Amino acid sequence: MPEVVRIHARDGYELAGDLYAPAGLPRAAVLVAPAMGVPRRFYGPFAAFLARQGMAALTLDYRGIAGSRRGPLRGCPATLREWGEQDLAGAADLLAARVPHAPLLWVGHSVGGQLLGILEDAPVAGALLVGAQSGYWRHWSGAWRLRIFLLWHALIPGLVPLLGRLPAAVLGGGEDVPPGVAREWAEWGRRRDYVMSYAAPRGGRGFARLGAPIVGYAIADDPFAPPAAVEALLGFYAAARTQVRVVRPADVGARAIGHFGFFRARFEPTLWREAAVFLARAADAAGSSPRPAGREPPPGPDARP
Numbered sequence: 001m002p003e004v005v006r007i008h009a010r011d012g013y014e015l016a017g018d019l020y021a022p023a024g025l026p027r028a029a030v031l032v033a034p035a036m037g038v039p040r041r042f043y044g045p046f047a048a049f050l051a052r053q054g055m056a057a058l059t060l061d062y063r064g065i066a067g068s069r070r071g072p073l074r075g076c077p078a079t080l081r082e083w084g085e086q087d088l089a090g091a092a093d094l095l096a097a098r099v100p101h102a103p104l105l106w107v108g109h110s111v112g113g114q115l116l117g118i119l120e121d122a123p124v125a126g127a128l129l130v131g132a133q134s135g136y137w138r139h140w141s142g143a144w145r146l147r148i149f150l151l152w153h154a155l156i157p158g159l160v161p162l163l164g165r166l167p168a169a170v171l172g173g174g175e176d177v178p179p180g181v182a183r184e185w186a187e188w189g190r191r192r193d194y195v196m197s198y199a200a201p202r203g204g205r206g207f208a209r210l211g212a213p214i215v216g217y218a219i220a221d222d223p224f225a226p227p228a229a230v231e232a233l234l235g236f237y238a239a240a241r242t243q244v245r246v247v248r249p250a251d252v253g254a255r256a257i258g259h260f261g262f263f264r265a266r267f268e269p270t271l272w273r274e275a276a277v278f279l280a281r282a283a284d285a286a287g288s289s290p291r292p293a294g295r296e297p298p299p300g301p302d303a304r305p
Contacts, residue, residue, distance in 0.1 A: 002018035002019055002020045002021075002044065002047070002048070002059075003018070003019045003020075003021065004016070004017070004018055005017045005018065005019050005058075005094065007058075007060055007087075007090050007091050007094050008090050008093075008094070009063065009082075009086040009087045009089070009090035010085065010086045010089045010090050010093070011082070011086045013063050013068075013086065013087070013090075014068075015060050015061060015062070015063060015067075015068040015087055015090065015091070016040065016060065016061045016066065016067025016068050017040065017058055017059060017060040017061070017091065017094070018040055018041075018044065018047070018058070018059045018060075019056065019057075019058050019094075019098065020044075020047040020048050020050065020051040020056065020057040020058075020059075021051060021056050022051045022052070022053075022054045022055060022056060024054065026054065026055055026056040026099050026102045027054045027055055027102065027280065027283050027284075028054075028055040028056070028102050028103050028104075028105050028125075028279060028280070028282075028283035029055070029056045029057075029058070029095040029096075029098075029099035029102040029103070029104050029105065030047075030050050030055050030056065030057040030058070030105045030106070030107055030279060031057075031058050031088070031091055031092055031095060031104065031105070031106050031107070032046065032047055032057055032058065032059045032060075032107045032109075032112075033060075033088055033091075033106065033107065033108040033109065033111075033112025033113070033115060033116065034059070034060070034061075034062065034065075034109055034111075034112050035109040035110035035111055035112060035131070035174070035259075035260075036110060036111045036171055036174070036177060036181075036185070037065060037166075037168055037171050037173075037174035037175045037176065037177045038065075038109065038110075038173075038174040038175070038260075039061055039065060039066035039067070039174065039175055040059035040060055040061045040066065040067070041059075041066070042174075042260075042263060043059045043109070043263055044059065045263070045264075045265045045268075046107075046263045046272060047059050049268055049272050049276070050276065050279070053276045053279075053280070054280075055102075055105070055276075055279065055280075055283070056095070056098070056099045056102065058091055058094065058095055060087065060088075060091050062078070062083045062087050062181075063076075063078045063082065063083065063086075063087055063178075064076045064078040064177070064178035064181065065175050065177075065178075066175055068087075069175075072164070073164060073165040073176055073177075073178050073179065074163075074164025074165065074179065075164070076165075076178040076179065076180065077178075077180060078178040078180055078181050079180045079181060079184050080111075080115075080180075080181045080184040080185050080188070081118060081184065081198060083111075083115055083181065084115030084116075084118040084119060085118060085119065085120075088112075088115055088116075088119060088122075089119055089121075089122065092104060092119070092122045102283070103125035103126075103282070103283045103286035104122065104123055104124050104125060105124065105125055105126050105127070105128075105279050105282055105283060106122075106124050106126070106127040106128070106129075107127075107128050107129075107130070107275070107279075108127060108128075108129045108130070108132050109129075109130050109131060109132070109262075109263065110130070110131045110132055110133070110224070110225065110259070111132070111185075112129075112132065113127070113129030113130070113131075113132020113133075113216070113233065114132055114133075114134075114135075114194075114195050114233060115195075116129075116206060116210070117195060117199060117205060117206045117207035117210070117236055117237060118195065118198065118199050118205050118206060118207075119205065119206045120205050120206060120209075122206065124206075124210060124212050125212050125282050125283060125285070125286035126212050126213050126214070126278070126279060126281075126282025126283070126285075126286070127210075127212060127213075127214045127215075127240075128214075128215050128217070128275055128278055128279060129214060129215070129216040129217065129230075129233070129234075130217045130219075130262045130263070131217065131218075131219060131222050131224060131225040131230075131259050131262070132216060132225065132230065132233055133224070133225040133226070133229035133230050133232070133233050134194040134195070134229050134232035134233045134236070135148070135152075135185070135188060135189040135194050135195075135229070136189065136191065136192050136193070136194045136229075136232070137149040137151075137152060137189060137190075138192070139226060139228045139229035139232055140226055140228075140229065141226070141228075144223050144226075148189070151170070151186070151189070152186045152189035152190045153186075153190065155170060156170075156182050156183065156185070156186040157183075157186060160179045160182050160183060161179075164179055165177060165178065165179055165182075166178075166179070166181075166182035172224075172259065172260075173260070194232075194233075194236075195207075195233075195236065196236050199236075204238070206237075207236045207237055207238060208238055208239060209239060210237055210239060210240050211239045211240060211241070212240055212241070212282065213240065213241045213242075213243075213278075213282055213285075214234060214237055214240045214241065214242045214243070215242075215243050215244075215245050215278055216230045216231075216233065216234045216242065216243070216244050216245065217230075217245050217247060217262065217271075218230040218231075218244055218245065218246045218247070219247050219257045219258065219259070219261070219262065220246060220247065220248040220249065220257075221248075221249055221256055221257055221258055222257065222258055222259045223258075223259070224259040225259060227244065227246055230244055231244050247271070252267060252270040252271060253270070254266075254267075
């Protein structure tokens, strides 16, 4: 069972979190950054798996979501930038305090992979991003291009003022999203440079500084994060050693994976073990001499930790 922890965001806001500890000394500390509106409990089985591989893993609820929600969402002042600069930064601080000698690693699902880049000072030794994408609508094609265009230009601007929140049904599940988070998300989505429209005027933040290896998973049947959008996001991490890993369901003996399937327990023998190999290698490399920047080879599907 995880230890339920209270995470202090950088601005003092208290967040709900679960810390999964390995049996022995942790080889790494992994921050699992959720997707938009997805509560921390969804990532519990994956975090527990990482603990069995010798890594401490922390999951959290962003402000306004699940265990970190305070009252009705209408009027909730949370913003998307606060989820990164305050909430995720505070979670990294907790890991640094609780697991002080272990390299910090990042697993970001969807928006959790985007927000890594707006942190200025997280000493991340490696990042694995799943379905994390630039949200600019032109990265989609066909009917989905129209759907994403309407999400940013009509659905969010129309629904959020009316309801005081973004309903979970719009996202395909999870929790309703605070209005300020949804409005800022749509504002980024209408811009060609997406999250960089916020980060670039502030020196590029972590997008310009993070030199760690990053693997971005593009799931072939994930309509929310097509390969072009995943590649665009990884392109924002200008100093990192990046690799896009395209996974088709047949590659792992599945009929479907989608936007959320990676974190389901049926993929422990395949995608989870592959992820553990990458994270372990990144943790081990953090203690060695720096390597020159370049393209990071993808983790092999038959690799084992």
